[in-house]
């Protein structure tokens with residue numbers, strides 16, 4: 001557990017969420033995964049467009065799972081290949097009438113926030129990955145033009161840090177750090 005050490009009190013689920021690389025091998029039940037996606041679906045979105053889409057594979061879905069692993073960059077493959085579930089988070093970038101939805105990435109982020117907090121509340125951990133080959137992902141999964149692959153998510157129950165090799169082992173044990181509230185939130189005026 002790498003509980004966030006906060007200056008101000010926050011929800012316990014927010015404190016508990018962190019991004020591990022060591023996952024236990026046991027699977028995530030389909031019902032549990034549906035709960036997590038349900039949470040994502042209840043995020044706010046511009047015009048209630050709900051531009052989030054998810055493609056997921058359990059480790060046992062060998063072919064799709066391996067395709068996902070192959071799309072990841074080498075820094076993510078060694079540990080993500082052992083996650084019980086891989087999820088590809090996609091943003092629908094255009095409304096059905098062809099107009100660009102400028103809020104699509106924002107709204108996918110909100111949905112991902114819901115997803116990961118629900119997962120945390122259910123005892124799961126997730127790790128977002130922007131390190132993947134976009135062109136390859138588009139090709140492998142035959143993505144239509146208006147679906148932008150934004151992040152992969154490794155999801156599962158926490159494993160033992162000792163499963164990992166360096167440099168991942170050290171990262172797993174490293175303390176978590178954040179900017180202070182005074183560095184990100186400003187009363188009345190932004191700093192020059």
Ligand SMILES: Cc1cc2nc3c(=O)[nH]c(=O)nc-3n(C[C@H](O)[C@H](O)[C@H](O)COP(=O)(O)O)c2cc1C
Pocket residue numbers: 017018019020076127128129130131132151176
């Ligand atoms: C959009 C996004 C992309 C990320 N990409 C990667 C990645 O490719 N590989 C990786 O190991 N971690 C990745 N991370 C995880 C971040 O490094 C991590 O969230 C950050 O260091 C804060 O740590 P915490 O999530 O444990 O609080 C990504 C996180 C986000 C939100």
